[in-house]
Amino acid sequence: MASAFGIITSSANHIKIEGMQDYRPMGAFSFAGRYRVIDFPISNMSNSGIDNIQVYVRENPRSLAEHLGNEGAFNINSKKGKLQLLFSDNSTANDVYNTDVAGFAENMNIISRKTQEYVIVAPSYMVYTQNYNELLEQHIASGADITLLYHHVNNAKESFLHCDTLDLNKQKGVLAIERNTGTANAKNIFMDTYVMKKELFMTLIREAQKLSSIYTMSQIINSEVNDLDVRGVAHRGYFATVTDFKSYFEANLDLIDVDNANSLFNENWPIYTVTSDAAPTKYYEQAEVRNSLVSNGCSIKGLVENSVIGRGVTIEDGAVVKNSVILAYSRIGNGVHIENQVVDKWAQVIHAKEIIGTPEKPGYIKRDDIL
Amino acid sequence: MDLLDDNSGLNLEDPAWKIYTEDASALPQYIGPNARIKTAFITQGCKIDGEVTRSVLFTGSVVKPGAKVTDTVLMPGAVVEEGAVVTRALVANNVKIGAHAVVGDAKSEAIELVARNVKGEE
Numbered sequence: 099m100a101s102a103f104g105i106i107t108s109s110a111n112h113i114k115i116e117g118m119q120d121y122r123p124m125g126a127f128s129f130a131g132r133y134r135v136i137d138f139p140i141s142n143m144s145n146s147g148i149d150n151i152q153v154y155v156r157e158n159p160r161s162l163a164e165h166l167g168n169e170g171a172f173n174i175n176s177k178k179g180k181l182q183l184l185f186s187d188n189s190t191a192n193d194v195y196n197t198d199v200a201g202f203a204e205n206m207n208i209i210s211r212k213t214q215e216y217v218i219v220a221p222s223y224m225v226y227t228q229n230y231n232e233l234l235e236q237h238i239a240s241g242a243d244i245t246l247l248y249h250h251v252n253n254a255k256e257s258f259l260h261c262d263t264l265d266l267n268k269q270k271g272v273l274a275i276e277r278n279t280g281t282a283n284a285k286n287i288f289m290d291t292y293v294m295k296k297e298l299f300m301t302l303i304r305e306a307q308k309l310s311s312i313y314t315m316s317q318i319i320n321s322e323v324n325d326l327d328v329r330g331v332a333h334r335g336y337f338a339t340v341t342d343f344k345s346y347f348e349a350n351l352d353l354i355d356v357d358n359a360n361s362l363f364n365e366n367w368p369i370y371t372v373t374s375d376a377a378p379t380k381y382y383e384q385a386e387v388r389n390s391l392v393s394n395g396c397s398i399k400g401l402v403e404n405s406v407i408g409r410g411v412t413i414e415d416g417a418v419v420k421n422s423v424i425l426a427y428s429r430i431g432n433g434v435h436i437e438n439q440v441v442d443k444w445a446q447v448i449h450a451k452e453i454i455g456t457p458e459k460p461g462y463i464k465r466d467d468i469l
Numbered sequence: 470m471d472l473l474d475d476n477s478g479l480n481l482e483d484p485a486w487k488i489y490t491e492d493a494s495a496l497p498q499y500i501g502p503n504a505r506i507k508t509a510f511i512t513q514g515c516k517i518d519g520e521v522t523r524s525v526l527f528t529g530s531v532v533k534p535g536a537k538v539t540d541t542v543l544m545p546g547a548v549v550e551e552g553a554v555v556t557r558a559l560v561a562n563n564v565k566i567g568a569h570a571v572v573g574d575a576k577s578e579a580i581e582l583v584a585r586n587v588k589g590e591e
Contacts, residue, residue, distance in 0.1 A: 378511055379510070379511050382508060385508075388502055388504055389500065391500070
């Protein structure tokens with residue numbers, strides 16, 4: 099069995115989620131009530147037998163470092179495996195310098211010392227399940243230099259607007275990697291997931307840096323598609339990107355649909371996370387809850403519809419929560435009406451009685467804030 | 470069941486005195502479009518799409534649409550199929566109560582102990 103180590107990249111610098119990203123990197127965003135987005139790539143790697151994982155962190159490392167410090171939670175063999183956090187020294191001069199390649203180049207010594215032959219690079223800001231071992235075998239069998247994982251969509255005009263797309267020929271050879279500009283609905287969305295030999299990976303990093311200080315991995319590969327054998331492999335199953343506020347909001351609410359949840363969560367492919375030993379959720383007499391995902395440790399007296407509720411949330415008497423994502427430990431007070439919002443952790447909405455957004459333009463209530 | 474009362478004396482939510490437990494790798498509770506929950510303790514992995522009143526549901530319990538669960542404890546993995554009516558019962562691990570089956574009696578003193586699958590009416 100060929101060996102591979104995993105790399106989980108932090109978000110690209112052209113992606114920014116206002117508000118939420120002020121407090122934590124995208125990989126640390128809460129997802130579906132009890133997970134963090136990074137649980138998905140890590141669980142994918144762990145379940146695929148990839149025990150050596152490097153996680154690159156660009157900013158606000160505390161919550162991610164705390165979360166990943168619990169190596170045992172992710173079923174990673176403590177002797178054979180290693181979950182490393184690698185930080186990049188961010189350039190304060192100009193954010194354009196803070197690319198994935200810059201992060202890799204800074205940690206080149208650590209990459210070069212890995213004994214595995216292959217590397218699998220996956221993003222910390224996309225939610226999907228994939229057996230990387232199968233992907234690696236497919237890559238090796240195809241004889242390709244680089245395999246790129248993509249997902250075919252039919253709504254690329256309004257969605258996936260900050261993602262790259264793959265232009266493929268009939269044999270799934272990659273002709274180009276280009277930003278999605280929303281010009282067509284049918285597109286192959288690149289899942290920022292790469293498979294290649296470690297040596298090639300290191301060569302590409304060096305070449306990228308020679309060409310341009312701000313070249314990204316996808317850009318250097320794009321410039322070499324004619325010299326290298328780059329193939330696309332299609333992904334099937336649930337796929338969501340957390341690349342802007344609205345996509346974060348929608349990806350969470352999408353999971354209330356039982357078909358989506360079944361397509362993402364599977365007994366045979368557990369998604370590990372750091373658990374919090376919270377008590378079961380208490381539903382009071384006057385509670386009315388419908389069509390929602392509710393985490394443990396909550397106390398619910400009000401009405402909750404079509405929402406995702408994180409751990410330890412309090413929803414008081416007469417409160418109405420609709421179409422919203424309520425993050426852990428926040429509180430919705432008596433008679434407060436919340437619709438189409440993301441309420442960040444520890445926030446308390448008590449005095450403001452009506453915070454109503456629209457599905458097209460959901461609102462954001464800041465972490466720790468008291469309204 | 471005493472825990473359903475707020476004044477039970479046991480504060481499970483005290484952050485200064487956490488009760489540690491084996492936290493199963495399970496999804497958050499999924500509350501469906503037909504769910505009606507009144508006074509209940511529900512933990513993760515449960516899928517509720519029926520009526521649950523004054524009950525305690527352990528990890529991975531399933532209550533299907535049209536089912537009515539009242540004054541009952543569902544142990545881990547218990548499944549209550551469509552239209553079944555379960556009252557004043559304790560349903561053991563992974564036991565399945567078939568569709569439209571009737572288990573337990575609201576007027577009975579004794580709690581109905583259900584340790585085997587109950588056949589439903591198809």
